[in-house]
Amino acid sequence: EPEVTQTPSHQVTQMGQEVILRCVPISNHLYFYWYRQILGQKVEFLVSFYNNEISEKSEIFDDQFSVERPDGSNFTLKIRSTKLEDSAMYFCASSEPGQVSTQYFGPGTRLLVL
Amino acid sequence: AQSVAQPEDQVNVAEGNPLTVKCTYSVSGNPYLFWYVQYPNRGLQFLLKYITGDNLVKGSYGFEAEFNKSQTSFHLKKPSALVSDSALYFCAVRDLQTGANNLFFGTGTRLTVIP
Incomplete structure (x- = not known):
């Protein structure tokens, strides 16, 4: 069964450093998403991406964040200058086109900012 | 707002007993409702969804959920709980009226099935 994959599974970084989180969505999916889950809190939407551009973003997704689909398979989330409060589990998800399609989530990347 | x-x-339940995990929602338009499960150190796994039609939807691993429009609820149920069902369960909604694709999640319910 096709799965969304994410790398790395864990990342530790120093405050102010840039990080890039990588995702490989399910191959025939065209919508891509990033969510995050701060420890002990609910899963929060960050951004959705379709047709090589951002389609929606939340207030969390400020200028420190960017997304890119550098090739036909990868989907990345970049945090330019990490802050302590960026420490969270970051989930990538993908879905087929269509408003009623299901989003399938990857296993997540646990980011720890020191 | 959603x-x-x-x-x-x-939620604690004895193995073999029925289980219910509760969820209520608020949207401005028609809801599109999901349940996901999260096992330790794993991502969110899709269980089931409600789009339209029959209010009782069946999903993976014997789970089902009932959409109740008047009570704005979408409770997750299973007739007979297994120890392996112990996990964190998230309810999520998408508001079809907004046209946005993003999901809004609840805070999660930790289900423990006691042998």
């Missing part, structure tokens, strides 16, 4: 409430942080 929101999801899961009123119970923790």
Whole structure:
């Protein structure tokens, strides 16, 4: 069964450093998403991406964040200058086109900012 | 604005007994409702969804959920709980009226099935 994959599974970084989180969505999916889950809190939407551009973003997704689909398979989330409060589990998800399609989530990347 | 409430942080049930995990939602238009499960150190796994039609939807691993429009609820149920069902369960909603694809999640309910 096709799965969304994410790398790395864990990342530790120093405050102010840039990080890039990588995702490989399910191959025939065209919508891509990033969510995050701060420890002990609910899963929060960050951004959705379709047709090589951002389609929606939340207030969390400020200028420190960017997304890119550098090739036909990868989907990345970049945090330019990490802050302590960026420490969270970051989930990538993908879905087929269509408003009623299901989003399938990857296993997540646990980011720890020191 | 969309929101999801899961009123119970923790649900304990004995193995073999029926289980219910509660969820209520608030949207401006028609809802599109999901349940996901999260096992330790794993991502969110899709269980089931409600789009339209029959109010009782069946999903993976014997789970089902009932959409109740008047009570704005979408409770997750299973007739006979297994120890392996112990996990964190998230209810999520998408508001079809907004046209946005993003999901709004509840805070999660930790289900513990006691052998």
